[in-house]
Amino acid sequence: MEVLVLGTGCAKCTKLYENAAAAIEALGVDAELSKVSDIQQIMSHGVMMTPALVVDGDVKVTGKVPSADEIKTWLT
Amino acid sequence: MTMSAHWKPLFWLTAAFAACWWLPVGSPRFDGALDEALLLVRWYAREHVLFCLLPAFWIAGAIGTFLSQQSVMRFLGPSAPKPVAYGVAAVAGTILAVCSCTVLPLFAGIYTMGAGLGPATAFLYSGPAINVLAVILTATVLGPQLGLARALGAVLFAVVVGLAMATIFRRSEGERQAAAMQVLEEEPARPIHQNILFLATLVLILIAATWGPGTGGPQRAIHGVKWWLAGGLSLALCGQLVFWFGAARTRVLAVIGAVAGLTFLTSGPELPFLAGILGMGVITGGRDDDLGEWFDQSWHFTKQIMPLLLGGVLVAGFLLGQPGGEGVVPSDWVAGAVGGNGLGANLFASVAGALMYFATLTEVPILQGLLGSGMGQGPALALLLAGPALSLPNMLVIRSVLGWPKTLVFVAIVVVMATVTGLVYGVIV
Numbered sequence: 287m288e289v290l291v292l293g294t295g296c297a298k299c300t301k302l303y304e305n306a307a308a309a310i311e312a313l314g315v316d317a318e319l320s321k322v323s324d325i326q327q328i329m330s331h332g333v334m335m336t337p338a339l340v341v342d343g344d345v346k347v348t349g350k351v352p353s354a355d356e357i358k359t360w361l362t
Numbered sequence: 363m364t365m366s367a368h369w370k371p372l373f374w375l376t377a378a379f380a381a382c383w384w385l386p387v388g389s390p391r392f393d394g395a396l397d398e399a400l401l402l403v404r405w406y407a408r409e410h411v412l413f414c415l416l417p418a419f420w421i422a423g424a425i426g427t428f429l430s431q432q433s434v435m436r437f438l439g440p441s442a443p444k445p446v447a448y449g450v451a452a453v454a455g456t457i458l459a460v461c462s463c464t465v466l467p468l469f470a471g472i473y474t475m476g477a478g479l480g481p482a483t484a485f486l487y488s489g490p491a492i493n494v495l496a497v498i499l500t501a502t503v504l505g506p507q508l509g510l511a512r513a514l515g516a517v518l519f520a521v522v523v524g525l526a527m528a529t530i531f532r533r534s535e536g537e538r539q540a541a542a543m544q545v546l547e548e549e550p551a552r553p554i555h556q557n558i559l560f561l562a563t564l565v566l567i568l569i570a571a572t573w574g575p576g577t578g579g580p581q582r583a584i585h586g587v588k589w590w591l592a593g594g595l596s597l598a599l600c601g602q603l604v605f606w607f608g609a610a611r612t613r614v615l616a617v618i619g620a621v622a623g624l625t626f627l628t629s630g631p632e633l634p635f636l637a638g639i640l641g642m643g644v645i646t647g648g649r650d651d652d653l654g655e656w657f658d659q660s661w662h663f664t665k666q667i668m669p670l671l672l673g674g675v676l677v678a679g680f681l682l683g684q685p686g687g688e689g690v691v692p693s694d695w696v697a698g699a700v701g702g703n704g705l706g707a708n709l710f711a712s713v714a715g716a717l718m719y720f721a722t723l724t725e726v727p728i729l730q731g732l733l734g735s736g737m738g739q740g741p742a743l744a745l746l747l748a749g750p751a752l753s754l755p756n757m758l759v760i761r762s763v764l765g766w767p768k769t770l771v772f773v774a775i776v777v778v779m780a781t782v783t784g785l786v787y788g789v790i791v
Contacts, residue, residue: 294467325470325759334471336464
């Protein structure tokens with residue numbers, strides 16, 4: 287599974303990355319988590335409101351930080 | 363290790379040593395500037411943090427949490443009617459740009475997959491100037507007149523800048539990316555009128571708490587009862603929190619009790635107000651619903667902006683002194699460069715503002731220092747309009763989205779518009 291955190295580097299994006307990492311850790315799923323900070327690449331996902339979470343190409347959330355529990359529901 | 367690896371640390375050590383060696387301690391200008399910096403930061407702490415900034419953080423957090431950003435984005439999509447898109451883009455910064463780091467992705471998004479170049483540049487121009495924290499701080503520190511001029515100037519000229527960009531580059535509009543804009547709909551948690559009344563209550567509390575004594579008439583009359591107003595509004599807010607947002611009654615009552623107790627036990631509004639602000643954290647913090655999110659966002663703004671702002675105030679005080687005082691930079695220089703309301707002063711202020719990087723909100727204390735050292739009102743507005751919208755670092759990001767020609771034209775238009783607006787405003791006041 288591929289999990290992307292889109293964001294230009296503000297504190298909210300860091301928080302989302304932490305929550306996503308915690309969710310992956312808690313579930314023990316095999317997922318590769320990475321950060322995308324290049325603005326053109328963020329745009330290529332159709333996302334304007336950062337931070338955003340993309341799971342296997344699907345945009346799950348934009349413009350806010352979901353909790354780790356919320357992220358878990360998208361990873362199973 | 364080769365010898366060359368030592369050069370860099372040696373250079374910095376030498377530079378630091380030289381700086382210490384020639385440290386101008388004891389020279390009246392340097393020592394005076396240190397005093398000025400400390401006096402200015404104390405004045406900020408006393409006058410602006412408690413009644414203005416702390417409530418403003420809660421308001422900014424509430425806007426980010428309770429107003430649906432997604433619903434605004436619909437008006438900036440590719441199929442939105444152009445006049446609507448321009449209008450919305452010019453004012454959308456109040457809701458969308460609460461944090462300056464979200465402005466650039468939104469701008470790129472509106473440009474590449476939304477309403478296009480015109481609305482995107484309109485948003486980029488007005489966003490940093492009309493976000494709620496900037497408006498509140500400008501109005502309370504620099505005066506309501508300049509605050510209003512900044513907000514109105516930013517909105518009006520955003521439309522003009524956007525239209526100018528769209529007209530100049532009308533031919534190259536077709537080459538944009540075709541990625542589909544993702545608008546995730548979410549169910550509103552409560553009727554919209556509740557959210558609006560709730561935000562209005564927050565804003566009114568801030569206005570009541572910061573109401574100045576004025577010179578007489580109705581303004582003075584309101585000043586006399588302002589704490590009764592603030593108290594009544596706060597009780598209304600508590601009611602909203604309990605009945606609309608599902609806050610815990612016991613916690614709300616405990617906070618009301620603490621605030622009321624402090625009001626009777628202490629003189630002056632500071633302690634009860636602080637207790638109220640902290641009490642809001644007790645009521646909203648650590649929950650999983652949107653009240654908890656409100657707390658997280660507000661706390662996040664507080665952590666992000668307070669250190670920056672106090673640091674900015676210290677630097678501004680050191681360089682320019684508090685109003686009437688003098689820092690390291692002689693007032694004559696400031697008055698010579700941006701005093702009065704000439705074309706040269708306005709142009710200089712616009713260009714300087716366009717190149718300089720202001721960390722979130724620090725343009726306000728810096729401008730206050732400049733005004734105190736003899737800057738004219740017109741150039742001040744010119745700097746406020748050109749400053750936060752542009753800086754060298756964000757020009758590079760804009761370039762990566764738009765390319766050089768469009769970026770340079772945008773910068774030129776912003777500088778020219780800011781100069782003209784400054785001139786006009788300087789003549790009016």
